Amino acid sequence: MSCFRVLGLIFTLCFFCNKIKAQNIVVDPTKTPVELVKNVLINSSCIDTETVNATGNPTATGQSYAAFSSAGSTFPFANGVVLTTSPSKNAEGPFNQATSVGVKIESWAGDVDLNKAINTTSSTQATVLEFDFTALTNSLSFNYIFASNEYQSYYPCLYSDGFAFLIKESGSTEEYKNLAVLPNSTTAVSATTVHPKIESVIVSGSVKDGCDASNENYFNGYNTATSPINYAGQTVVMNAHTAVVPGKKYHLKLVIADDDTRKYNSAVFIEGGSFVTNINFGENKTVANNSALCFGENYLLDTKLDPAIYTFKWFKKDSSNNYVQIAGATGSSYSVTATGTYKVEANLSSTTCINIGEITIEYMPEIASSDTTFLQCDDNSDGITIFDLTKATNIVKNNVSQISLQGFYESLANAQSKTNPIANPQHYTNKTPNQIVFARIENSINCYKTAQITLQISNHVIPNQAPIATCDEDVLQDGLYQFDLNLQVTPQIMSGLPSGLVIEYYLTASDAVQTVNKLPNIFKNNIPYLQTIYARAVNGSDCYDIVPIELVVNTFDPANFEDEKVFLCKGDQETLEVASGFKSYLWSNGSTSNSILVTAGGDYSVTVTNGDDCQKTKKFNVISSEPAVITGAQVKDFSGIDNSILVEYTGNGDYEFSLNNSDFQNSALFSSVVPGVYRAVARDKNGCGLSNSFLIYVLDYPRFFTPNGDNYNDLWAIKNIDQMPDYTISIFDRYGKLIKQMNQNSAGWNGFFNGQQVPAGDYWFTLLFIDGKSTRGHFSLKR
Incomplete structure (x- = not known):
């Protein structure tokens, strides 16, 4: 094989592979309008068509309506x-963005009917395929896809080509109905009504605003260079239908x-053979x-076809999912009474046309x-009382949560028509004894x-109840105290009644009938001393009976029961007592009389x-004391005004202190004590006597003396120092020269040294006791 033949084969294979990889739709613009309608779009013996016409591109550049195949x-x-x-050939893929601006043909006009259908005045370059048809059934539908080169940049926010599938009775002057709309709406399908979120873009230096997504679930996506059609984006498969x-x-x-810009062309693809009338x-x-049917409901499937020219067969799917013909069902309608999938075949007489209808029907279970x-209880025995009808809700619907109550009614007719419900079922007053009302309950559909x-009206009777008494145990004896109703009252009421009853409590008989303002279990009366409340016995949702209950609060506030302090001197005894005449006494030591004798300190109570069995406790704090x-x-002396005495003592008591057995103070510390001799004593404040007397000396030295012979302040000496241990006093002049030395036998210094008067001035001294204690200071000699 020659080299050229090999290269040629390789090129051919590569081209073939590339074609397989990038297959596109193939458009055939040679089909006539009649062929497009009868052979491509409809292709059914059940649809009679006539008067087929088409218009489009007026130039020789190529027809704008055509057949296509996916190839x-x-x-x-x-x-x-x-x-x-x-x-139309421009619709073949792949998408080429470079040429997506489209073809502008100025002589190609728009369509008036389309303008009216989509509320515009400026359509251009319109392509129309139209025909008459006779409906043989009660509905028609077909599938389509809208594709457009306007699915680029910010264009879907502002621009869209328009299309419509317009239908009306042939020859009539009525308005067209557009079938190319979004499901369950009248909004026409277009690039502006079906697109994802569009971001803002900058074009030639100016900002073009984007826009939020619109019905994005119907947008199939943007196309690429591998797409089978030459459009930038397209919708999902849509369905047009009408009755x-x-x-x-x-x-x-x-x-x-096209819109008035004549740019960025669009197309609508209609699926071949999808135009059907079923x-x-x-x-x-x-x-x-x-939308399931209610239990027991008959549902009529009506073909609305003339039985004079049609024959009918009805089918129902069996457990194997196969249709089985329903025996005897040959009419134009069939009444369904059971869950299943049903089908009808309607054969037009003397033709091969068979129209089919299918539906699946489910029934809700029986409610x-x-x-x-x-x-209910009656507070005045007239047979008329107040009922809370809502308490019967769970009973009438058997506690099924999926079932809802839809009101109470005074008549069956109102309940069935769901009219005139009882306005306030929680407080409904019956009109007659043994009246019947009706509840309407519904399922989810x-x-x-x-x-x-x-x-x-309940005929049960609870016997009259004895009063329930308690004692006011608050500090303030005001006749208000709390009751534990379940513990203190319920057992008395339930005595002799059937088990299983529930007791509820209310302030008034009316509240008890209406079951409003239910009292808490721990209830504090709000009327002092005596208050009546009402007990309601309930059996499920039924009232058994209502009975009044008297709540009694007894007070007990004896005199002289405040806490008391008693002081007990060492070796003595005290009597603790309260008044006589009470029902019983119990002391903390076990005694049961109104008094006890105590010999030791501590807490007693x-x-x-009293006769109502109310109790009161008195506390005694017995405090032991002794001299x-x-x-x-501890004496601080030789300190002038800072001299002090701190008395040291022992004892268990509360004491006050004196240095002269006359003036007493609470503190054992005496300040600013003048020099002298003192006898300290301590006195027990609780009357247990005086302590021993203790002798104390407070010393200090004179700060000056005047030895001038006037017999006043002629000697320098320390008063009462002779009562202290042996000592030595040494006096020096300002140069440190020893001038005088004295001991306990010295009367003092007279201002002489070696028989001569010393000059006036300051002199220094040291005082040294034999026990080692010492002090020093200075004084002045004045002449």
Whole structure:
């Protein structure tokens, strides 16, 4: 094989592989409008078409309506009809952004009907495919995809080409109805109504604002250089559908047009063979659709076709998911009474046209309800009282949480029609004895059932109750105290009654009937000394009986029961006592009389009980005391005004102190003590006597003396120092010369040294006791 042949083979294979990798749709613009409608779009013996017309590109650049096939590409439709705002061959992929600005043909006009349908006045370059057809069933539908080069930049925020599928009765002057709308709306499908979020962009130096997403769930995505069609983006597969009248002729106009810019062309792809007219029974009646049927309901499937020209077969799927013909069901309608998937085949006489309708129907389970009798208590025996009907809610719906109560009614007719519900069922006053009211209960899809509630008056009787007494144990004896109703009252009421009753308490009989303002278990009366409350005995939701209960609060506040302090001197005894005449006494030491004799300090108490069995406790704090024993004193002397005495003592008591047995103070420390001789004593404040007397000397030296012979202050001496241990006093002049030395036998210094008067001035001294204690100071000699 030659080298050129090998290279050629390789090139061919590469080209072939590349074609397989990037397959695109193939557009055939040679089909006539009749071929497009009868052979591509419809292709069914069940649809009669006539008067087929098409208009589009007026130039020789290429027809704008055509047939297409997927040619093995990923495009969702295998084949179909494409209508474009440019030559139809331009729809073949892949997407080429460089040429996406599109084809502008100034002579190509828009469409008036489209303008009106999408509320514009400026459509251009319109392509139209229209025809008449006669409906043989009650609905039609077809699938389509809208694609556009306007799915670029910020364009979907402002611009969109328009298209519409317009239908009306043929030959009529009525307005067209647009079928190319978003599901369950009248919003036309376009690039401005179906797109993701668009970000702002800068174009030629100016900001072009973006916009939020709009119905993004219907946007299939942006296309690329590998896409099978030559458009920047496209919607998901959409469905156009409408109800029609069998046997009536309609005109259908499929139209697409560019906007007034004539840029960025668009196309609508309609799936081949998807134009069908079927028998439409509406949406499936299922739990998932929230439209299942109610238990026992008959549901009529009506084809609305003339049985004179159609024959009918009805089917239902079996457990193997196969359709089985329903015997005897040959009419134009069929009444469904059970869950299942149903199908009808309607054969137009003398034709091969068979129209089919299918629907799945589910039934909700039967709502379980229970009639009941509601017993209420009557506070005046007239057979008329107040009922809380809501207490019967769980009973009538058998405690099924998925079932909801939808009101109480005075008549069955009102309950069934859901009109005139009882306005305040929590406080309903019956009109007659043994009256019957009706409850309406519903499931999640509003299926309903009614239940009867018979309103009766309880004939049970609780015996009259003895008063319930307690004692006011607060410090303030005001006749207000708390009751534990479950502990103090309920056992008395329940005595002799059937087990299982629940006792509730209320302030008034009216509250008890209406079960409002229920009292807490721990209840403090708000009327002093005596208050009546009401006990309601309940059996499930029924009232058993209501009985008054007297609550009595007894007070007990004897005189002289304040806490008391008693002082007990060492070796003595004291009597602790309270008044006589109480029912009982109990002392903390076990005694049961009104007094006890104590010989030791400590805490004592007595609890007395009166005739109402109320108690009061008095506390005694017995404090032991004894005379003090003074053991010494700490004396600070030779300090002038800072002289002090700190008395040292022992003893268990509360003491006061004196240095002269006359003036007493609480502190054992005496300050600013003048020199002298003192006898310290301590006195027990609690009357247990005086301590021993303790002798104390406070010394100090004179700060000057005047030895001038006038017999006043002629000697320098320390007063009372002769009462102290042996000592030596040495006096020096200012030069440190020893002038005089004295001991306990010296009378003092007269201002002489060696028989001569010393000069006036300051002199210094040292005082040294034999026990080692010493002091020093200075004084002045004045002449």
